[in-house]
Amino acid sequence: MKYKRRDNNVYHIRLENEDDLYHLNLLLDEGDQIRALTERRETAQSDRIRKERGKKQKMKLTIDVKTLEYQSFGQRFRCHGVISVGENNQGLHHTLILEPGDSFDIKKLVWLKHHKERMKKAAEPIVTATAIAIESDSIVIAELRTYGIRELKTLNRAGSGKSTGGEELNDFYVRAVKQIVKVHVENSVIVIIGPGFLKEDFADVGKSKASEIFSGCVIENSGQGGMAGIHEAIGRGDLPKAVAQIKIQEEMAAVERLKEAIAKDLGTYGKNEVKNAVEKGAAEIILMISDKTKEEEEWELLEVAEKNRTEVIEVSALHHGG
Known part of the structure; x- marks a missing residue:
């Protein structure tokens, strides 16, 4: 997030990534005002009689915030309110849909310290990680962001892995690496988590098949696999510096x-x-x-x-x- 003070009560905001939507949800309060470029369907009186919908037009509106709609890991933020400044639209309800790349102004009666601290946090460079929990028969891939953990995919080893025709462990690892390459976010650190030596073996396969994302991977021990193992490793708070900036760990x-x-x-x-x-x-x-x-x-x-x-x-x- 980028922000700039316009006057005592107004800040100009620019959203740069999905994490900024999380911060925006905590920054805005009921009664705040937002001024932004938006689209609204203009309906003339004759249109109302004919029950026809007018065309959407771009316009700048100011709304008084009533309710907010935010979904974790979502790409859009909805702000519902009543139009306070806008030609021929005052008093009507409108929903602003905000997403990364959008710019707008926020006006508060009072900007408290925690509001300003929230903007400072949002302006910090984001650090993300892809966590991989390894077990002999399953691999869980999850995304670590500023505000939470999202399970992306669970892979199960086909068959028993024995001489009965089940999937060989190395083949299972290769299949998992291909899936990780598909979901991996650019510049995201790979953290491999699990009990025993399985995680080291998986790291070797990853480095041989996709060195561009596994070369700097971090290996962490846990007493269990799956999402429980990921929570355990992060909860200790001792991940290396490469991922130490992820707020969720702190x-x-x-x-x-x-x-x-x-x-x-x-x-x-x-x-x-x-x-x-x-x-x-x-x-x-x-x-x-x-x-x-x-x-x-x-x-x-x-x-x-x-x-x-x-x-x-x-x-x-x-x-x-x-």
Whole structure:
């Protein structure tokens, strides 16, 4: 995301990738105003009588935000509202459809600190990874993004793999590599996860068949395979620097540290308990589900945390840690 301040209450925003839609969903609040180029079907009075639909025309409109529609890993963001500025359209309902490449202005009555922090996070270079969980009879391919994990494909080894005619392990690996090449996102780091030595064997096959994407692959151990193994490896929070910038790793590791602290009676949870600790200055770090930053009742807690220099880690609700 790129952003530029126009005046005290207006920022110009440009969406650059799918991750920006996630950030936009957390940035916008009901009552904000968005001004953007859009399409709207103009209907004259005579058209209404004939029940004919007018042609869509491009125009710039400003809408007062009412509701937002966002789907994780989606490519479009819908913003529903009422037109406040637009020739002959004031007071009518309209839906803005925003996607990467679009530019628009956002106006808020007040830009709070967490709004500005959200834009800063969105402006950071994105880092993605393709996680591959290896087992002898199945391979799971998943996409790791800023805000969550999405399972892309599960491959099962044909037959038993024995002398009864089942698929040989090496052939299974070659088939999996071909599928990974198809779904791999450019510049995305490959992380191979699994128990035992299977992951090393798979990495060797990957490097021999598709060195362009496997040459810098990262190998991580886990006690189990599948999506559970991927969550386990990420939750430890010790992936190499190549993928350390993926926010989901930081978030899941923070959740694991909280669990450990609670078990040792060094941490707490619950709305009132956390609020009490923050107000007393006894909280070093607090974890908050990202969606909660949109609720006004939580803004006071964020202000107190800032005053007491308490670190706030936002955790996405779109992955296992949330």
